[in-house]
Amino acid sequence: MSFEDLGLRVELLKAVKTNGYTAPTPIQSRVIPSIIKGRDVLARAQTGTGKTDAFALPLVHMLSRQKSNARHPRALILAPTRELALQVGDCFKDYARRVSLRCSVVYGGVNINPQIHRLRRGIDILVATPGRLLDLASHRDLHLSQIEFLVFDEADRMLDLGFSGEISAILELMPTNRQTMLFSATYTPQVRQLAHEMLNDPKKIEVSPNIKAAASISQRVHLVEQVNKCALLVHLMGKGNWSQVLVFTRTKHGANKLTEKLMAKGVSAAALHGNMSQSQRTRTLKEFKKGEIRTLVATDVAARGLDISNLPHVVNYDMPRAPEDYIHRIGRTGRAGVSGLAVSLVNHDENASLKAIEKLLKQKIPKKSVEGYTVDGAVPEFVLLRPKNPFSEKKASKGIKEVVSKRNASKTSAAKPAGAGKGGKPDSKSSSGKKAKKFEKKLSRSQARSRPIARKGKNRKK
Numbered sequence: 001m002s003f004e005d006l007g008l009r010v011e012l013l014k015a016v017k018t019n020g021y022t023a024p025t026p027i028q029s030r031v032i033p034s035i036i037k038g039r040d041v042l043a044r045a046q047t048g049t050g051k052t053d054a055f056a057l058p059l060v061h062m063l064s065r066q067k068s069n070a071r072h073p074r075a076l077i078l079a080p081t082r083e084l085a086l087q088v089g090d091c092f093k094d095y096a097r098r099v100s101l102r103c104s105v106v107y108g109g110v111n112i113n114p115q116i117h118r119l120r121r122g123i124d125i126l127v128a129t130p131g132r133l134l135d136l137a138s139h140r141d142l143h144l145s146q147i148e149f150l151v152f153d154e155a156d157r158m159l160d161l162g163f164s165g166e167i168s169a170i171l172e173l174m175p176t177n178r179q180t181m182l183f184s185a186t187y188t189p190q191v192r193q194l195a196h197e198m199l200n201d202p203k204k205i206e207v208s209p210n211i212k213a214a215a216s217i218s219q220r221v222h223l224v225e226q227v228n229k230c231a232l233l234v235h236l237m238g239k240g241n242w243s244q245v246l247v248f249t250r251t252k253h254g255a256n257k258l259t260e261k262l263m264a265k266g267v268s269a270a271a272l273h274g275n276m277s278q279s280q281r282t283r284t285l286k287e288f289k290k291g292e293i294r295t296l297v298a299t300d301v302a303a304r305g306l307d308i309s310n311l312p313h314v315v316n317y318d319m320p321r322a323p324e325d326y327i328h329r330i331g332r333t334g335r336a337g338v339s340g341l342a343v344s345l346v347n348h349d350e351n352a353s354l355k356a357i358e359k360l361l362k363q364k365i366p367k368k369s370v371e372g373y374t375v376d377g378a379v380p381e382f383v384l385l386r387p388k389n390p391f392s393e394k395k396a397s398k399g400i401k402e403v404v405s406k407r408n409a410s411k412t413s414a415a416k417p418a419g420a421g422k423g424g425k426p427d428s429k430s431s432s433g434k435k436a437k438k439f440e441k442k443l444s445r446s447q448a449r450s451r452p453i454a455r456k457g458k459n460r461k462k
Contacts, residue, residue, distance in 0.1 A: 001023070001024060001029045002023055002024070003016050003017075003021070003023070003024055006024065006028075006029070006032045006033060006036075006057075007033075007036060007061075008032070008057055008058075008061050009061050009064060009099065011098040011099050012057055012060060012061055012095055012098065012099070014098070015094060015095055015098050016053075016057070019094075021053075024050070025049055025050035025054075026049070026207045027043065027045045027049045027050055027051055027054045027205070027207045028050050028053055028054045028057075030043075030205050030207070031043055031054040031055065031058075031181075031205055032054060032057060032058045034203040034205070035055060035058035035059065035062070035179070035181065036058050036061065036062065038179060039179075039201075039202065039203040040179060040180050040181065040199040040200050040201065040202040040203065041055075041180075041181040041182070041183075041199075041202055041203050041205065042182050042195050042199055042202040042203070042204050042205070043181070043182070043183050043184075043204075043205040043206075043207075044183075044184055044185070044186070044187060044205070044206045044207070045183065045185070045205075045206075045207045049207060051153075051183055052087070052088055052091045052153070053091065054183075055077075055151050055153075055181055055183070056088070056091050056092050056095055057095060059075050059092075059125070059149055059151070060092065060095040060096055060099060060101060060125075062149070063075060063101055063124055063125065063148075063149075064099035064100075064101060067100070067101075067124075068124070069122075070122070070146055071119075071120070071121075071122040071123075072122075072123075072142065072143045072144070072145070072146050073123050073124060073125060073126035073142075073144070073146070073147065074124055074125070074146055074147060074148045074149065075124065075125045075126070075147070075148065075149040075150075075151070076126050076128065076133075076144065076147050076149070076150050076151070076174075077092070077125070077126070077127045077128070077151040077153060078128060078129070078130060078133070078150075078151065078152050078153065078158065078167075078170070079127060079128070079129060079153050079154065079158075080129070080130075080153075080154050080157040080158040080160075080161050080163065081129065081157075081161075081301055082107040082108070082109060082129060082278055082281065083281070083285065083301065084153065084154060085105055085106075085107050085127050085128065085129050086105055086107070086282075088105075088127050088153060089103065089104075089105030089127040092125050092127060096124070096125060101124045101125060102121075102122060102123040102124045102125070103123060103124065103125040103126075103127070104118050104119065104123045104125075104126055104127070105126075105127045105128070106119075106126065106127075106128045106129070106132050106133065106136060107128065107129045107132050107278065108129060108131050108132040108135070108278070109277055109278035109281075110277075110278045110279065112132070112135060112136070115132070115136065116136065116139070116141045119136065119141055119142055120141065126142075130158070130163045130166035130167060130170060131163075131166060133166075133170060134166055134169055134170065137170075137173055144170070144173040144174045145173070145174070145175060146175075147174045147175060147178055148178055148179065149178065149179050149180075149181070150174065150178055150179070150180045150181070150198075151180075151181045151182075151183070152180075152181070152182045152183065152184075152194075152198075153183050154183065154184065154185065155182050155183065155184040155191050155194060156184045156185060156186045156187075156188050156190075156191050157185075159188065159190045159191065159194070164190070164194075167194070171198070180198050180199055180200075180202075182194065182195050182198065182199060182202075185324065185327075185328065186324050214331065214334045216334035216338065216339050216340060217330055217331075217333060217334035217339075217340050217341070217342050218339065218340070218341045218342070219330065219341075219342045219343075219344075219365045219366070220341070220342075220343055220344070220365065220366050220367070220368050221343075221344045221346055221354065221365045221366065221367045221368070222343065222344070222345050222346065222367070222368060222369075222370060222373070222374050223346055223347075223367060223369075223374050223375045223376050224345050224346070224347060224373060224374050224375060225347055225348070225375060226347045226349075228373055228374075229317060229345045229347070230258065230261045230262070230265075231373065232345060232370060232373040232374070233247070233262075233315060233317065233345065234262070234265050234267060235370065235373060236315075236343065236370075237267065237294075237295070242294075242312065242313050243291075243294070243312060244288075244291060244294055244295075244311060244312060244313065245294070245295050245296075245312075245313040245314070245315055246288075246296050246298065246308070246311060246313070246314050246315070246332050246333070247295060247296065247297045247298070247314075247315045247317050248298060248299070248300065248314070248315065248316050248317060248318065248320070248329050249297060249298070249299060249317050249318045250299070250318035250319075250320070250321070251299065251318075252271075252273040252274065252275050252299055254317075254318060255271040255272070255273050255297045255298060255299055256271050256273075258271075258297050258317060259271040259295075259297045262295055262297070267294060267295055268292075268293055268294040268295060269293065269294065269295040269296070269297055270284045270287070270288065270293045270295070270296055270297070271284075271296075271297050271298070272284050272285065272288075272296055272297070272298040272299070272301065273298060273299040273301055274299065274301050284296070288308070289308055289309075297317075300320065300325055300328075300329070308332060310338055311332055311333045311340065312333065312340055312341065313333060313340065313341050313342075313343065314329060314330050314332050314333045314340065314341070314342045314343070315342075315343045315344070315345065316329060316330075316342070316343070316344040316345065317345055318350075319344065319346060319350040319353040319354065319357075320353070320357075321353075323353075323356045323357045323359070323360040324360070326344075326357045326360075327360075329342075330342035344365070348375075385400050385401065385404055
């Protein structure tokens with residue numbers, strides 16, 4: 001199937017060709033005809049499948065056939081984050097300007113007044129985050145009574161971020177007679193409930209029901225202690241001559257802390273997370289896309305909808321909370337057919353997360369050792385035993401293992417003091433027992449020297 005077969009306007013076909021697309025993706029070839037026919041849509045597709053164009057092209061096509069001079073929007077696209085809203089907005093603006101439609105993007109974290117002024121000039125398409133949309137509606141600068149098309153992009157992420165209350169409030173402001181499209185990477189119970197409440201006999205589309213990573217992404221795991229993760233990351237970047245890398249951490253504090261560590265080691269780095277102002281986030285993202293920043297350390301705010309051309313490397317510095325988030329994280333690389341590498345640094349406490357991800361992928365992720373850094377790597381000859389290192393434990397002698405085992409047992413025993421044998425007496429066979437016995441002898445000699453010496457003569461007791 002070609003784009004010409006989808007029945008789109010000539011102007012949009014030219015725009016698609018200019019953007020370098022030769023044929024529609026599977027999600028586009030199934031969603032576009034359904035929207036043009038007026039059907040509600042419930043679509044599930046993984047990131048990087050061309051989902052945005054799948055609803056942007058038909059909506060612009062349909063709105064352009066019946067233009068309106070109304071000031072308020074006729075199409076509303078809801079996105080969970082500012083970054084995704086901006087990206088979706090750029091896509092719509094590119095197509096809308098070719099058919100003389102007006103599009104605007106509104107989001108929180110910035111001054112609301114410029115957005116109000118833009119709305120007052122009139123728009124056809126509005127891309128918004130839920131919170132800022134309600135702010136504008138409450139000030140009566142925005143009316144949603146003329147909405148004909150409603151799109152929920154990344155619905156599962158929107159609900160995960162706690163926008164269910166805002167979604168209910170937004171739906172109350174819109175007409176019930178509308179065409180609604182819901183796109184989600186996963187079908188959680190919340191997403192299914194939302195779809196049941198909003199959609200009318202929807203066309204259900206699943207392009208990739210079995211979640212898997214893109215074939216263009218090479219994956220590998222390094223088993224490493226938490227304290228060695230930063231050193232290993234710097235080593236990998238230097239040895240592999242990585243030009244650019246997106247690093248994911250679990251928390252905002254972790255992102256800031258790792259950024260400071262990398263910069264202290266002379267690595268160009270910047271953080272990206274929800275505590276930053278919108279202007280900071282936009283500037284940081286722009287600098288990273290231009291290649292001015294080598295390492296972007298981000299929370300999951302960058303896991304979805306962040307489109308960076310030719311990003312070669314993604315690193316999971318901290319493993320994600322949910323296995324599905326792993327797919328979205330590594331999906332930032334290997335886009336548009338370009339190969340990429342996804343590396344996960346896994347400590348002992350994160351093994352359960354790794355197993356859950358492998359279960360979701362239905363495949364084992366190759367593990368690779370790095371000498372001097374990973375726990376499964378080779379250890380120097382002078383190290384007799386490195387606990388939890390399978391190679392070291394295999395090489396160590398039985399005697400060394402027994403000594404370490406006894407030493408650990410004496411440390412963790414709460415019933416008797418370190419070095420104690422039966423009856424609480426020092427065990428002369430153990431290292432700590434010998435030290436205790438030596439200390440007792442030393443104490444006895446010291447006490448003996450401190451006793452008064454009995455003298456012969458008149459001072460002697462009779």
